[in-house]
Amino acid sequence: MTPKVNFSLTQLEYVMAVHKYGHFAKAAEACYVTQPTLSMQIQKLEEDLGAVIFDRSKKPILLTPVGKKLVAQMQSVLFEAKKIENIIQQEKKGAKQGSLVIGVIPTIAPYLLPRLLPVCEEMFPAVDLTIREMQTHQILEALDNDEIDVGLLATPTQMPKIFELPLYYEPFYVLTHKGHEYSQMKKIKYHSLGRDDIWLLQEGHCLRNQVLDLCAIKNGKGKDRRYKFESGSLETLKNLVNLYGGYTLVPYLASEQIGEHSQIVPFERPIPAREIGLVYRREHYKSELIESLGDAVLKCIPEELRKIRSKDLDVLPIS
Structure with missing residues (x-):
């Protein structure tokens, strides 16, 4: 008869912490236990399983081949265990109570959150929200590691094991200085945009890739300019356009407040x-x-945005 494998959820959490930090001391600190306690529990788990999970000779500590397989399954076990906790909480408190950890990309957060938070307080006041501003790849990694519950970002991601709930379409506009040639146009074709004086977000932002796809930049069209600057903030780019010149592309919600020397120019159909x-x-x-969070997002955005349908748009991929 095959002996039963005994382990505790706490032991699995310790393993996941070491896997995350690559260091026993840092993992113990994150778990609020002493390092000897954490090390002893992991060693006991390895003995009970008859398998070595970590290669302790490596710095940072790495998983053994069998450890990689075990950690993937342990993550699933911990995730399923949380379902049990949540069922009990909902029975005691109700479905609209509890906590939610949300990751939001930087090109959405400053424009949507001031609208969203009052609606959330009204719709589910007993829910504790923790909101983190993160780039798309960070959100997807955090979801995979169970560090956040949900991400609010540009979709589709086309990632396995990820469920997507599309909410709305957000068109792009050209934000240009009033002295720029684009400011004289009533509408603009996005294929005519050049690279001469466009301001871009830095690598890692999905909006950067979408802008590059729109413009003729990848073809090397246009001349190099004296100043080159890539920012992690869309607001910084808006300020550069307003005070220095050039142009950038902004989504609908980011176009609502612009500087006095700036101008918004819409695109011709199909609108990116x-x-x-x-x-x-x-x-x-x-x-x-x-x-419920999805309902709150739809409730807080302008009615004009809710009415936009894909038939008039060129919806851009995020890769």
């Missing part, structure tokens, strides 16, 4: 746009709260 949605792990134990 991005799809905004929620992403979370399939069969998430907080799916009811996540769907």
Whole structure:
């Protein structure tokens, strides 16, 4: 008869912490236990399993081949265990209570959150929200590691094990200095945009890739300019356009407040746009709260944005 494998959820959490930090001391600190306690529990788990999870000779500490397989399964076990906790909490408190950790990309956060938070307080005041501004790849990694519950970003991500809830389409506009040649146009064709004086977000922002896809930049069209600057903030780019010159591309919500020397120019159809949605792990134990968050997002955005349909748009991929 095959002996039963005994382990605790706490032991699995210790393993996941060491995997995350690559260091026993840092993992113990994150778990609020002493390093000897954490090390002893992991060693006991390895003995009970009859397998070595970590290669302790490496710095940072790495998983052994069998450890990689075990950690993937341990993550699933911990995720399923959280479902049990959530069922009990909902029975005691109700579906619209609990906590939700949300990752939001930087090109959405400053424009949507001031609208969203008052609506969330009204719709589910008993829910504790933790909101983190993160880039797309960070959100997807955090979802995979169970560090956040849901991401609010440009979709589709086309990632496995990820469920996507599309919410609305957000068109792009050209934000240009009033002295720029584009400011004289009533509408502009996006294929005519050049690279001469465009301001871009830095690498890692999905909006940067969407802008590059729109413009003729990849073909090397245009001349180099004296100043080159790439920012992590869309607001910085808007200020550069307003005070220095040139142009950039902004989504709908970012176009509502611009500087006195700036001007918004719409695109001709098909209008370039991005799809905004929620992403979370399939069969998430907080799916009811996540769907409520989606309702809150739709409630807080302008009615004009809710009415936009894809037939008039060129919805851009985020890769």
